[in-house]
Amino acid sequence: MNRRLTLASSVAGAVLVALDGTVLTVAQPSLQRSLGASFAAVQWTSTAYLVAVASLLVFAGRLGDRYGQRRMFALGMLGFGAASAGIALAPDIGWVIGLRIAQGVCGALLQPATLGMLRLAYPPDRLAMPLAVRTSAIGLAAAAGPLLGGALVSGPGWRAVFLLGVIPALAFGVAALVGEARTPVAATPSGRPALDLPGALLLGLTLACLVHSLVAPGAVRAAGPAAAVLAGVAFVRRERRAVDPLLPPGVIGSAPVAAALGLLVAVSAALFGTLFVETYVLQRDLGLDPFQSALRSVPLAVMMVASASWCPVLLRRLGARWTVGAATALLALGGAVLSRATGTVALGCGFALLGAGFGTVMVAATHVVVRQAAVSVAGVAGGLQQTALNVGPVVGVAAATALMGAGARAALLVLAAVAVMAVPLAALLPGRLVGSLTRSAEDGVLGGDHAPR
Template identity: 65%
Template structure:
């Protein structure tokens, strides 16, 4: 592996890990933050919602910007901004500042996330993408598992502000490296235009959808219905605009790919079932069984371990049996895990269900991500990465909203039974994935940009 490829892989992994760690540690610090800043519960919830709305609405547009101006450059700006806003949150004098800076952090998070995949697509040949994506997924699993433990330790030792300083140094270091180190050059993608009206319509549709899903389980159901209506209208306007414009935000080679659409559908279903299940089971463990947060976190460790181990194994399996069979079996395992957790109460059964869930979800992430990244041309890799990240950001919001509503209506078994059915729906989406082995997905012969020549930006 060349020095440039090592740097690209390290940067991609670091960016994905920082975002994953940030998302998991926040839940630990919110009670302390609320107490010290004298904030209301609604204000504390907005520290999460504001970030989520900002990042989900801008991921696809940020990916397109990376296609036009270079993923390494956009990644560098995103990492620098993410680090600086993290420092700002750690110094914030009030909760209003925290919410505002979380919005800014979401903007920078949207810039860096698609770029982590776009850089991999540009730096590695298609037949060598499997292991980098697997390494990236494993590190995400480690970061997500470590988040609550690290966050709890930092809050106890140094206060909630220390949690936000955790990301500052690595973000700044990798941001500076991305902006100063240049790899092999390739021809500038001058034909890539940015569709501003399309970007605004898509952002409005996604932001309204995410906000509606966040409001749906609570007392703001009326606002949620209004948000869903705005999301649908903006989405229809976006589709109409995309069909008429000469330079659509979503290029035909991406939206026209059956494999990419299948992988995105599978990711949406898998992430919804995964996050909804974690939400429901966590409430069961703490409210019904009376376990503390730390004891609940310990029972979830097999999930992270299985996810970390499944990712590199998936890269090998994909070469032998192909994406369709690998992902189909993995989605079935996710559904089985949800059903196990719907009836588990003892520590062994809960840990076993979590292990199955981690193994299945980790496999789905690697398989679906590889299909999305490989099937897109290099000049559209940012948009493809943005769509993938959108699916794994909207899916959890949908899953938690559904899990919360279903649990209130019929209890744990009903909620998890329906979430298992959602996972099986994702298994049907696997039929759209390539049936050949991953090694044969590259169309012969591939040269130029499609061969994965690194971007020198």
């Protein structure tokens, strides 16, 4: 597949999922009123998606390694688009929840593939720049989502929110299928790794129980942690005995990969937990309306885009170890600043520090995970990275909810401490990497179709 189309497809898939999550939050109150649904039922439109996607990401990555990343991407995009159209036409909340589960399954198929395709298209020393482009696009989507969702809900209504991504999803899905059909057999991924269905089932059950226990109502989630531990123990036993385990030792046994995944969980938990608390601070304590609150957080998106752009240069000059360590500390500082901020300038500085830290860590840690993986397991590596970025926010919001009883300031300081405690993990990451990470855009991001791997 042409590198330009590969990068565009990867960005489109990542942006589609990012937009879907942010605009749904804005649309939920209107959806509840329109369908006459209970608050608990509307919450399940988010919970059902999270459980489905988190439980399937790694297995979906393995499917991509076995059957082709573009094929999984195409199926995911086409299914996501079809499910979105179905939700826009849904007659009641039951249909919405069911189709959100379908969206979660399709999202799990396409998310690891967005990284796996980049690993196939670019040699390791040119991966940082396309990853930076992808991260910048996610930052823009996260900033635009609430504003776009608010405009659609206020105008055509909540159903228009779900129609937003239908045409792009179907267009990129069809393009990927056409590209797959035109690919010579010799150019498809070599080898057919075993799927390890028992391992996939146990890992999916572990993650589903973990996520459900964090997002479900109190009475429902009581048995979740115990079930997650039991399924996790069974999964580890299975992996140790499997001839071809779901998580290849070369990926999960790598200290840099494990550290990078841990950092992604920690910083995403700290970021999204902080944003959850700040929403209440801005609207309840400072009396701002949702639009004014969104404007206060714009520096986060701006700095996330900027930091993603300069991260490849930092990786070349400093290496992942120093880059990620400093960026994680920067994110923690942003949380600490917000714990005392009330004025516009102080709030802007706090959000800017959060964005600069998170954007840098996201690009650099993802680069470590994807670069360390061989092409044959790029899907699994992508699935692990996406799992970290799905589980982290759930953990962060759950922790923030529990901490709010002690006050917003205390909650923000604890979340900042979570990021600080993750800084030592950066010592396990590589130093300066061999090879140029910042070749020209024409050569490194938009260059020819073939590259050594």
